[in-house]
Amino acid sequence: MLIKKILLKKEKSSLVEEKPPFRGLGVLVGPFSQLLTMDKLPLRGALSDEQLEIIPNGGIVQHNGKIVEVGNFELLKQHYPSAEIEFLSDHYVCLPGMIDVHTHICWAGSRFKDYAMRLAGKSYLEIAAAGGGIWDTVTKTREATLNELVTLTVERANTLFKQGITTIEVKSGYGLSVEQELKMLEAIRLANEQTKAELIPTCLAAHILPKDFEGGEKEYLQLIIEELLPIIKEKSLANRVDIFVEKSAFSVSAARSYLLKAREMGFEIVIHGDQFSTGGVTLANEVQALSIDHLEAANDEEIALLAKGNVIPVVLPAASLGLGEPFAPARKLLDVGTSLVIASDWNPGSAPMGDLLASAAILGAAEKLSMVEVWAALTCRAATALNKNDRGILKAGMKADFIIFKTNDYREILYRQGQLKPEKIWKGSPQNFPQEN
Numbered sequence: 377m378l379i380k381k382i383l384l385k386k387e388k389s390s391l392v393e394e395k396p397p398f399r400g401l402g403v404l405v406g407p408f409s410q411l412l413t414m415d416k417l418p419l420r421g422a423l424s425d426e427q428l429e430i431i432p433n434g435g436i437v438q439h440n441g442k443i444v445e446v447g448n449f450e451l452l453k454q455h456y457p458s459a460e461i462e463f464l465s466d467h468y469v470c471l472p473g474m475i476d477v478h479t480h481i482c483w484a485g486s487r488f489k490d491y492a493m494r495l496a497g498k499s500y501l502e503i504a505a506a507g508g509g510i511w512d513t514v515t516k517t518r519e520a521t522l523n524e525l526v527t528l529t530v531e532r533a534n535t536l537f538k539q540g541i542t543t544i545e546v547k548s549g550y551g552l553s554v555e556q557e558l559k560m561l562e563a564i565r566l567a568n569e570q571t572k573a574e575l576i577p578t579c580l581a582a583h584i585l586p587k588d589f590e591g592g593e594k595e596y597l598q599l600i601i602e603e604l605l606p607i608i609k610e611k612s613l614a615n616r617v618d619i620f621v622e623k624s625a626f627s628v629s630a631a632r633s634y635l636l637k638a639r640e641m642g643f644e645i646v647i648h649g650d651q652f653s654t655g656g657v658t659l660a661n662e663v664q665a666l667s668i669d670h671l672e673a674a675n676d677e678e679i680a681l682l683a684k685g686n687v688i689p690v691v692l693p694a695a696s697l698g699l700g701e702p703f704a705p706a707r708k709l710l711d712v713g714t715s716l717v718i719a720s721d722w723n724p725g726s727a728p729m730g731d732l733l734a735s736a737a738i739l740g741a742a743e744k745l746s747m748v749e750v751w752a753a754l755t756c757r758a759a760t761a762l763n764k765n766d767r768g769i770l771k772a773g774m775k776a777d778f779i780i781f782k783t784n785d786y787r788e789i790l791y792r793q794g795q796l797k798p799e800k801i802w803k804g805s806p807q808n809f810p811q812e813n
């Protein structure tokens with residue numbers, strides 16, 4: 377990093393003048409009161425705030441959507457004399473753009489009635505019997521046109537983007553037939569072209585067994601494998617496959633063969649598991665899923681299993697808040713040495729909040745997560761849950777995805793529990809930057 381290079385060169389002062397200035401195009405953004413790079417943090421285990429790399433009076437040189445260098449603003453100015461300067465005249469803290477690795481933002485309708493019934497003490501079964509639950513959203517989503525779904529998805533992606541989320545995973549799963557799942561994935565693809573955020577699609581055709589399917593879970597999953605996944609592959613509509621493993625959804629044994637088959641076809645596999653009952657973790661470990669998401673019901677044995685393996689635990693505090701259920705054991709997970717990623721799970725049923733930073737801040741307070749543990753779960757560690765090693769850290773070569781908050785101390789952000797919003801968001805993409813000719 378520049379800071380270190382320059383300090384070294386100060387000792388050998390004759391070398392300072394010798395370094396040729398960089399003549400290429402680029403934009404230097406800064407100064408930031410604090411630049412949190414999120415670099416050099418271990419990807420697993422507990423973290424303390426002292427481990428954060430904080431560059432005071434920092435700057436970022438970016439070009440063609442990538443970071444060229446991060447360091448001290450004044451020194452970068454000297455080294456990049458041809459760079460255009462985007463000067464910030466107030467106090468700002470800069471962080472990597474956040475990564476939301478688990479959302480269901482492609483849906484139609486609203487489930488406020490479910491929410492009211494839950495608050496009135498009604499059970500899951502009573503809500504389903506009154507026409508609520510996932511099936512209600514499936515019905516409304518099937519009725520929506522492709523364009524309507526695109527518009528709704530873009531609106532929600534833009535809402536997340538304004539909160540500083542530059543990468544958003546989006547699941548299908550409210551179509552639940554070959555044709556309707558393709559419509560959802562097509563809507564996500566089109567929405568990606570109309571929002572500044574980057575959308576990463578996941579096929580969740582195995583969300584629940586559709587009520588109108590004549591057959592059992594095995595037959596339904598077989599249909600998905602034979603008739604849906606090949607088209608998704610051929611049209612490159614997604615490279616991730618998810619399944620909801622739960623009593624009200626799919627069994628461990630049906631999920632096992634489904635996931636193994638999906639992996640054989642070249643998909644990354646992830647699991648919605650341990651939301652209400654255990655069993656998901658063992659399966660995730662066995663099939664080497666990339667992540668297991670939810671974990672509210674995970675017990676100590678399962679937590680120990682996660683510590684031994686490579687499956688990434690993704691926790692979804694907004695789903696606990698939406699359902700009035702306990703949080704996933706985030707503190708215990710970190711203390712036994714697993715990774716920890718926090719996502720919004722934004723969906724019309726269990727997690728209607730749609731505010732990743734607020735829900736992560738609340739989880740941090742409830743579970744006693746250090747500030748760096750929360751930020752790592754939203755940036756560098758989140759990137760690994762999408763298998764994206766080009767983002768989540770601010771250093772040379774990474775995507776120029778970064779956000780600024782108007783404060784001079786990063787601790788102010790989580791302290792404000794989501795109410796301090798980013799002032800500006802940079803999403804590195806080549807077309808947004810001047811090309812060299």
Ligand code: NIG
Nearest residue numbers: 510620695721723724725726
């Ligand atoms: O992640 N758990 C399963 N699926 C979603 C809920 C979807 C819905 O209720 O519409 C979740 O919480």
Ligand code: FE
Nearest residue numbers: 478480648721
């Ligand atoms: Fe979910």
